[in-house]
Structure formats: structure tokens, C-alpha cells
Amino acid sequence: MTKKRHESLGLSDEQVIEMYKMMLLARKVDERMWLLNRAGKIPFVISCQGQEAAQVGASFALNRDEDYVAPYYRDLGVVLAFGMTARELMLAAFAKAEDPNSGGRQMPSHFGQKKNRILTGSSPVTTQVPHAVGVGLAAKMEEKEIVSFVTLGEGSSNQGDFHEGLNFAGVHKLPVITMVENNGYAISVPLDKQLACESIADRGIGYGMPGISVDGNDPLKVYEVVKNARERAINGEGPTLIEARTARFTAHSSDDDDSTYRDMQEVEKARENDPILTFATYLKEADVLTDDSLKEIDDALKKIVNEATDYAENAPFAEPESALKYVYEE
Numbered sequence: 001m002t003k004k005r006h007e008s009l010g011l012s013d014e015q016v017i018e019m020y021k022m023m024l025l026a027r028k029v030d031e032r033m034w035l036l037n038r039a040g041k042i043p044f045v046i047s048c049q050g051q052e053a054a055q056v057g058a059s060f061a062l063n064r065d066e067d068y069v070a071p072y073y074r075d076l077g078v079v080l081a082f083g084m085t086a087r088e089l090m091l092a093a094f095a096k097a098e099d100p101n102s103g104g105r106q107m108p109s110h111f112g113q114k115k116n117r118i119l120t121g122s123s124p125v126t127t128q129v130p131h132a133v134g135v136g137l138a139a140k141m142e143e144k145e146i147v148s149f150v151t152l153g154e155g156s157s158n159q160g161d162f163h164e165g166l167n168f169a170g171v172h173k174l175p176v177i178t179m180v181e182n183n184g185y186a187i188s189v190p191l192d193k194q195l196a197c198e199s200i201a202d203r204g205i206g207y208g209m210p211g212i213s214v215d216g217n218d219p220l221k222v223y224e225v226v227k228n229a230r231e232r233a234i235n236g237e238g239p240t241l242i243e244a245r246t247a248r249f250t251a252h253s254s255d256d257d258d259s260t261y262r263d264m265q266e267v268e269k270a271r272e273n274d275p276i277l278t279f280a281t282y283l284k285e286a287d288v289l290t291d292d293s294l295k296e297i298d299d300a301l302k303k304i305v306n307e308a309t310d311y312a313e314n315a316p317f318a319e320p321e322s323a324l325k326y327v328y329e330e
Contacts, residue, residue, distance in 0.1 A: 004286045004288075005220055005282070005286070006220055006286070006288075009220060009223060009224055009227070011060075011220075011223070013288045015060065016220075016283060016288060017283070017288060017289065017297075018060075019056050019057065019060055019219055019223075019279075020279055020280065020283060020289070020297070021297055021301065022052075022056045022059075022060075022077060022080055022081050023052040023053060023055075023056045023077060023219065023275065023276055023279065024052075024276055024297065024298070024301055025080055025086060025301050025304065025305075026048050026052045026055070026056070026076040026077040026080055027048075027049060027052055027276055028301050028302065028305045029076055029080075029086050029089055029090070029305055029308070030045070030047050030048050030049050030076055031049070032090075032305050032309055033045045033090075033093050033108070034047070034250070034254065036093065036309070037254045038254075041094070041313065042093045042094055042095075042108070043095070043107070043108075044107055044108055044109075044253065044254055044255070045093075045108065045253065045254040046073050046074060046108070046109050046252070046253040046254070047074065047248070047249070047250040047251075047253075048074045048075065048076040048077055049248070049249040049250050050183065050246055050247045050248050050249040050250075050270060050271075050274070050275070051074055051077070051181050051183060051216065051244075051246045051247075051248070052076075052077045052275055052276065053216060053217050053218060053219040053222065053246075053275030053276075053279060054077075054179070054181055054216035054217075054219070054222050054244035054246050055074075055075050055076070055077030055078045055081070055151070055181070056077040056078075056080075056081055056219055057218070057219030057220065057221070057222030057223040057226070058078070058149070058151075058179055058222050058223070058226040058242075058244070059077065059078050059081030059082060060081065060219075060223055061222075061223045061224075061225075061226035061227040061230060062147065062149055062226065062230060063146065063147075063230075064081060064082055064083070066117075066145075066146045067117065067146050067147050067148070067149060067230075068117040068118075068119060068132070068135045068146065068147075068148045068149070069082055069117065069118055069119065069148075069149045069150070069151075070118075070119040070121070070128035070129070070131055070132035070135070070148070070149070070150040070151070071111050071118065071119075071121065071128070071150075071151050072121065072125070072128060072151050072152045072153060072156065072181075073109035073110070073111075073121065074109070074153070074181065075111065075151055076089065078151060079111050079113070079116075079118055082113075082116045082117070082118055083113070083115070083116035084100070084111070084113055084116060084118065085308070086304050086305055086308040087307070087308040087311050087312065088100045088101075088113075089308070090308040090309055090311070090312035090313075091104075091311075091312045091315060092104075092106075092108050092109075092110075093108045093312065094312045094313060094315070095108075095317070096312055096315040096316065096317055096318070097315070097316050097317060097318040097319070097322075098315055100112075100113050101113065101120070102120075103318055103322070103325075103326075104317060104318045105318075105323075107123070109121075110122070110123070119131050119132065119135070125152070125153070125155070125156045125159060126152055126156040126157075126159035126160075126161040126162050127161055128150055128151075128152065129150055129152065129156075129161045129162055129164075129165035129166070129178065130161055130164060130165045130168075131150075132148045132149070132150035132165070132176055132178075133148070133150075133165045133166075133168050133169045133174060133176055135148040135176075136148040136169060136174035136175050136176035136239070137168075137172065137174055139174075139175050140172070140173075140174055140175065145234050146175065147175040147176065147177055147230050147233045147234065148174075148175060148176045148177070149176075149177045149179070149226075150165075150176065150177070150178050150179070151178075151179045151180075151181055152178070152179075152180055152181070153180070153181055153182075153183065153186065154180050154181070154182040154183070154184075154186065154191065154194060154195075154200055154243075155185075155186020155187065155189065155194060156180075156186075157180050157195075157200050157203070158186070158194055158195065165178075166178060166203075166207040166209070166239070166241065167207055169207070169209070169238070169239040170207035170208035170209050170238065170239060171208070173236065173237070173238035173239070174233075174238065174239055175233035175234065175238075175239070176233070176239040177226060177229045177230065177233065177239065177240050177242065178239065178240070178241050178242065179226070179242045179243075179244055180200045180241070180242070180243050180244065181216060181244050181246050182200055182216070182243050182244065182245050182246060183246045183247055183248035184247065184248065185248060185252070185258075185261075185262070187252045187256065188252070188256075188258070188260070188261040188262075190261075190262075199211075199213045199243055200213070200241075200243040201213040201241060201242070201243040203241065204240075204241035207239075207241065208238070209238055209239045209240055209241055210229075210232075210240050210241070211240075211241045211242075211243070212225050212229075212240065212241070212242050212243070213242075213243040213245065214242060214243070214244055214245070215244075215245060216244030216245045216246035216275075217245075217246065217247075217273050217275045217278065218275070218278075218279075219275065219279055220282075222242075222244055225242055226242065228240075229242060247267075247270035247273070249267060249270065249271060249274075280294060
């Protein structure tokens with residue numbers, strides 16, 4: 001019997017089911033946040049919709065018990081895969097005291113959770129790259145078999161932090177994997193106005209590392225590329241730059257109107273290759289899931305998202321007296 005694609009990559013049926021669940025949970029949490037925003041209940045949403053396959057496929061190729069991750073603001077799929085819960089993400093969206101990222105102090109999608117080795121993110125884009133490289137340097141100095149994984153949008157790949165971070169990682173052969181989630185727009189600026197080379201992966205050679213471009217709609221392809229990059233890093237062969245080609249199904253954020261700068265037919269065409277749907281189709285064709293089991297998963301995740309929403313909405317806000325906590329010495 002011919003091996004199925006996921007089996008050829010060393011993935012079991014149970015693992016790819018878990019990947020699908022994680023992708024779908026990210027989508028459902030994201031969709032719920034949009035409804036809450038439009039209802040005036042939460043202030044801001046910045047979406048992962050369309051990019052879940054790249055995020056989850058990459059995360060499953062890492063050691064999620066030991067590796068460090070520096071995610072960018074769209075990475076619901078990454079932080080869920082690394083152990084953050086739907087409830088915790090909703091607490092952050094509602095800016096409640098129990099928000100694990102910042103205790104309700106930061107905007108949503110500024111991820112950070114020490115116990116799951118998720119580096120704290122900041123509002124200026126690309127600042128996570130030098131931080132991730134610093135983790136890679138520490139891992140090399142301490143001779144630990146771990147990698148540092150950092151993600152960003154393709155717009156961020158044009159910032160100075162990207163150059164400085166990748167250059168340093170390349171010079172010192174650090175165990176750093178940089179994945180650019182290329183969705184074609186830096187807010188409103190299209191790709192052809194962002195860079196002159198054909199692919200972001202082409203920049204890898206300038207930093208002395210492999211540059212690989214991969215279909216970000218296929219979680220198994222992303223898994224394979226990141227798994228190989230991790231093996232290189234652990235073997236002392238240095239960093240890797242990966243471009244995951246994806247699509248952004250929503251506006252840049254809940255404060256953006258993308259109809260002013262892109263044709264909505266482009267979005268509809270991208271939705272024809274929705275990674276949630278195409279991966280579900282693959283799992284059915286591979287006899288891993290059936291229509292009935294897909295419905296069971298869908299119902300179970302709806303329940304998780306409903307519970308997370310109810311809990312977060314009713315959770316207490318931080319006490320005003322706590323505003324300066326962790327800011328000044330006590």
C-alpha cells in the first residue's frame with residue numbers, strides 16, 4: 001500500500017487530526033473576535049484567517065516542549081499550538097486581569113507567555129527578530145539542542161531589524177528559523193511595491209543561509225520545510241529563512257478597509273484555496289476523517305470557543321491600582 005503524504009513525513013493520523021483541529025480552532029477564535037468587535041465588545045482584531053496552515057504546520061515541526069517562539073501579531077495558530085488556550089486569547093481580547101500576555105495592559109495579539117516559551121511581542125513591527133536571534137545565541141552558548149523560531153509578515157522583512165537579526169544569525173551560525181508569512185500586503189502596500197527581487201527567500205543567500213519558498217496553504221509542505229530547517233539548526237549548520245506564501249482573507253485589522261486598495265475578487269479567489277477546507281479534503285481522501293468526524297470536531301471546537309467567550313466576557317478587569325505593577329520596582 002502506498003504511503004500517505006503525512007505518513008511519508010513521519011506524521012501519524014492522530015498528529016494530522018490534531019493539526020487540523022488547531023487550524024480550525026484558530027479560525028473559529030478569530031471569527032468570534034470579529035463578531036465581538038463589530039458588536040462593540042472588544043476593541044481590536046488582527047486576523048490569522050488564511051494563514052493557519054503555515055502557522056500550525058510550522059509549529060508541529062518544532063519541539064513544542066523546549067523550543068522558543070517569537071510570534072508576530074497574526075499568529076493565533078502558533079500560540080495555540082505552543083500551549084496558549086482559547087480562553088486565554090479571549091481574556092486578552094477583552095483586556096481582562098487574567099490575560100496571560102499582559103494582564104490586560106496591551107492590545108490584543110501582543111502575545112507573550114513565559115511557561116510556553118512565547119517571547120513577549122511589541123507594537124513596533126520586526127522587533128521580535130533580534131530577540132529571537134538572542135535566544136538562538138544563548139542556545140548556542142549554553143550548548144542546548146533547541147531552536148528559536150520567529151515569524152513576521154513580508155512587510156516586516158523590509159525593516160532594519162530583519163537585516164540585523166538575520167545577518168547576525170548567519171555570521172554566527174545560530175539555531176534560528178525565520179518564517180516570513182507572505183500574504184501579499186504590508187497593510188495596503190502590495191508586494192511589487194515592497195521588494196524588487198522575485199521572492200523573499202532570495203534574500204537568504206545574502207545572509208549566508210538557505211532561503212526556501214513554500215506553499216503556505218499546505219500545512220504538510222510547511223511542516224517538511226521547517227522540520228528540515230530544525231534538523232540543520234540542531235546539527236550546527238545554522239539558520240534558515242523560509243517564505244510561506246499565503247493569503248490574507250480579511251482587512252489588515254478591524255480598523256482597516258481593504259476594499260480601498262485591493263479588488264475583493266482577489267480575496268474570493270484566494271478563498272477557493274482556503275487551507276482549512278483543502279486540508280479537510282486531504283484528510284477525507286486519506287481516510288483519516290469522515291464527514292461525521294469533521295462535524296464532531298466542529299461541534300467540539302464551537303463549544304470551546306463559546307465557553308472561552310463567556311468566561312472572558314464575565315471575568316474581572318484589572319484593578320486600577322495595578323497599573324504600575326511590573327513597571328516600577330515595588
